[in-house]
Amino acid sequence: MERLVVTSSPHTRSRFTVNRIMADVIIALIPATLMGIYIFGMRSAMIVAVSIISAMVSEALFQKIRKQDITLNDLSAVVTGLILALNVPPGAPLGMVAVGSAFAIIIVKQIFGGLGQNFMNPAMAARAFLVISYPTMMSIFCDPMITAVSSATPLAVSSCTPLGIMAAGDYANLPSLWETFIGTIPGTIGETSSIALIIGGIYLIVRKVISWEIPVIYIGTVFLLTFVLDGFNFYLSLYSIFSGGLMLGAFYMLTDYSSSPVTKKGKIVYAFGAGLLTTLIRLYGVYPEGVMFSVLLMNVATPMIEHFTSPKIFGGAKR
């Protein structure tokens, strides 16, 4: 007889794969993407396409130049491109989106070693890069129901997003809570529809792609802290969790595997910290929105959080 195959145990593996995870994230984002296209028009679809293509081309080129295996099959570049697209305003120039996506893949992901090695969420870091590099282009938010082309005037400023209006103290002009929940408000392509993002988020939790701790604790922290720090106003607290990039950040960006802790306790600390920072920036900072910086700051705090939250080993002393 031919030689037997000999490997070490276990001799069977689960059907859980990287591809399945990435495909699930893409599926989970379909409702939010479609809502973005519905609310802001077909130009949003163009932005999504450009962002995804740029991410894939950047990854393939980088790996080709470095003579590595090209790993587009794992779908992670698609996920990054898609999430970045959902993070830019509907009026964003296509060229800028392409640059942002390339930045996410090359600078944030590949330079640090590729999949699983990035210390920040690539899409969020790219959003920060775009906000800093193209502040005007990244804040063309107004008039969701009008196509982006006509709204792309220099007059448009961020102050027409709910958080912008709140920061300006112009409460009379706030859209209704229902509108923030459905998403027919100004904002980036994929962040406005809380309901679509929550549906996708629940899908990810059910599929065990993400655990409930990070989104639930993050959203809960922002809600409670806003309630306590901003005048015990239940309505405003609810408003705060449905507006800005909170839902998108909670389910899809804060949960990025490689830039969030692996330990259960760590996830709790991490999500709470992000919620605290988001609320403080929103209420007391100069920026109306705090999701982006809080995610990035907690990303870099992850190794430290993991260090201090090592689980107690079964029957053993804490290490």
Added chain:
Amino acid sequence: MSLLSFKGGVDVSGNKEATEKLPITECPPPERIFLPMRQHIGAPAEPVVKVGDEVKIGQVIGKAGGFVSANIHSSVSGTVKKISTKKIMGTDTVLVEIENNFEEEYLELPSYKNSIDDLDTAKIRELLAESGVVGMGGAGFPIHVKLSPPENKPIDTVIINGAECEPYLTGDHRLMLEEGAQVVKGARLIMKSLGVDKAYIAIENNKPDALAAMREHVKDEDGIEVVAMKVKYPQGAEKQLINAITGRYVPSGGLPMDVGVVVNNIASAKAVADYILDGKPLVDRVCTVTGSGIKKPMNVRIKNGTLLSHIAENADGMTEDFVKLVLGGPMMGIAATELDVPSTKTTGGLLFLNEKDAKIPETQPCIKCGKCVEVCPVFLQPIYIARYAEKGLYASSDKYGALDCIECGACSFICPSKRPLVHNIRMAKRKILELRKK
């Protein structure tokens, strides 16, 4: 009723359908048996027969080579033909080859069936030391050692492990259905040997018929309770089982006796009763022969020392695309290097895999999803232990608790990048122990 369980763990698909409904059959005795003198943890047994000796079933062939060791008995009647040394799975093992005369003559051994009340702790332990019974769940720890805890470790609970959480395996399941009464008697004897009045028979909830059957058997038994366990791997791992049932945590580096518990497998409990009540030493066992690489899956009773090739033939042989044989279950079993090796007291499963099922998917980079941390039943962070081990940084692996790993394989199983986590941790453990010895 709520199901008992532990924290962590994974859902492994059962794959038990092929054999769970099949009654235990007898494997026709082979013409020759090859008794390895090492079938247990501890010192190998020493042969006490010579070539040419006539032996009967149940006769001692190898005498325990120390306290932590066990007797080896002949499983056939016949003539000793050869005593030799062979490398089995990388270890030099003394083999006693006996030609079967097919007379099936048993050596008369005392039976205490009618005088069970006269047996005291010391007598039971003395008998078990001769019985050849070892932990039949896979570890092969001599039972009399387990049942002789030091004075300062009082035992108050016995657990009979019928979880059978490994996929594919159904031998314990069938044993409970077909010989449950004997299992309960064994449990009672084990309790008696330890002076314990509480025992649990733990069964995973995917075996409702076994749960019902065992509940029926313990109906009139004081202090023996059948408990239903959640179906989750590794529910049958000793430390996890103890935790699920008693809430106690076996200390890191410790033994069940440190928390007052002794765990024995279903088959071991039955073997205890077989020896003490019927005078039958451990000479055969039930084995699940299964998998996509064998033509006729079955639960079969095999005599110790039967060549695996003979067992395979009895199951109509291997399929065309057979490529891999696992001794035990797919999670913790060991891949066999050849079929011309004999079965032992711990051969509870022979899993024949075809090419498709033997295929291990290619590894991808770790995406740091943390699933391995989530599923680890001893609360380790396999991701980091393995990562440091891959880089040769064993001291760091040690700091992350590598030595506490029970090697259940849940981390490797769940890993979406299909990384060999437990393999790397095992390597780290070996290196750490080497470094400590220096």
